[in-house]
Amino acid sequence: MIRFEDVTKVYTRGARPALDDVAVDIERGEFVFLVGQSGSGKSTFLKLVLREERPTGGRVFVAGRDLSSLSSWRVPQLRRQIGVVFQDFRLLPNKTVQENVAFAMQVIGEPRHAIRLRVPEVLELVGLDGKEKRHPEELSGGEQQRVAIARAMVNRPQILLADEPTGNLDPTTSLGITRLLDRINRNGTTIVMATHDDEMVDELRKRVIELKDGEVVRDESRGVYGSER
Numbered sequence: 001m002i003r004f005e006d007v008t009k010v011y012t013r014g015a016r017p018a019l020d021d022v023a024v025d026i027e028r029g030e031f032v033f034l035v036g037q038s039g040s041g042k043s044t045f046l047k048l049v050l051r052e053e054r055p056t057g058g059r060v061f062v063a064g065r066d067l068s069s070l071s072s073w074r075v076p077q078l079r080r081q082i083g084v085v086f087q088d089f090r091l092l093p094n095k096t097v098q099e100n101v102a103f104a105m106q107v108i109g110e111p112r113h114a115i116r117l118r119v120p121e122v123l124e125l126v127g128l129d130g131k132e133k134r135h136p137e138e139l140s141g142g143e144q145q146r147v148a149i150a151r152a153m154v155n156r157p158q159i160l161l162a163d164e165p166t167g168n169l170d171p172t173t174s175l176g177i178t179r180l181l182d183r184i185n186r187n188g189t190t191i192v193m194a195t196h197d198d199e200m201v202d203e204l205r206k207r208v209i210e211l212k213d214g215e216v217v218r219d220e221s222r223g224v225y226g227s228e229r
């Protein structure tokens, strides 16, 4: 589903590469934790999958497509297959929960009847039924992240990328969010989650890819957060 073939990313000529000769293959349906210290290249990895950045060397494949030969007008089509969730939720403050989620369908031109059917379904999936009419400021952090996940999932993407999705949440709430992502993964969505959340990684025992200074230093199928443990 996602393949990096000897991918190098250099932002500034002469500087150390943000990613250095990374080769990774993520199959359809996998759940992968991407770990590593701040600056190790996790966000760069996710940006390359979305083609927000392009590699300096090597090739990135997503859902069978070589992103280096993907013309710019096809990039929106690629991104439609990828849901994205961030640490800071990025909800629209002036829209209600259901409007935030519906908006993701409106921008790609889905018809109104499809939106009316799908939005309640996905809000139920993330456990937010009953809160449809609230605004983000009337929700807890965990609930706001659930809205962001509903928005990311509403168009049924094949891949969900999560960049520190529990970074602003307390441990109990984080566990709820990670369990939700696990459930979404069990329904078939491939998930890549960049995280510093060691407890979460240790609890779920999924595949762990560790980056250090842009290089993959560990790739374990049922890993823990720190290699020394």
Ligand SMILES: Nc1ncnc2c1ncn2[C@@H]1O[C@H](COP(=O)(O)OP(=O)(O)OP(=O)(O)O)[C@@H](O)[C@H]1O
Pocket (backbone or CB within 6 Å): 011, 012, 017, 018, 036, 037, 038, 039, 040, 041, 042, 043, 044, 045
């Ligand atoms: N747009 C950019 N221009 C120049 N350098 C950049 C840019 N984006 C990232 N970098 C550099 O690339 C390296 C990897 O950064 P990246 O954001 O991928 O790390 P990260 O593992 O996601 O870090 P964090 O956990 O803090 O989010 C860092 O040295 C960073 O300074």
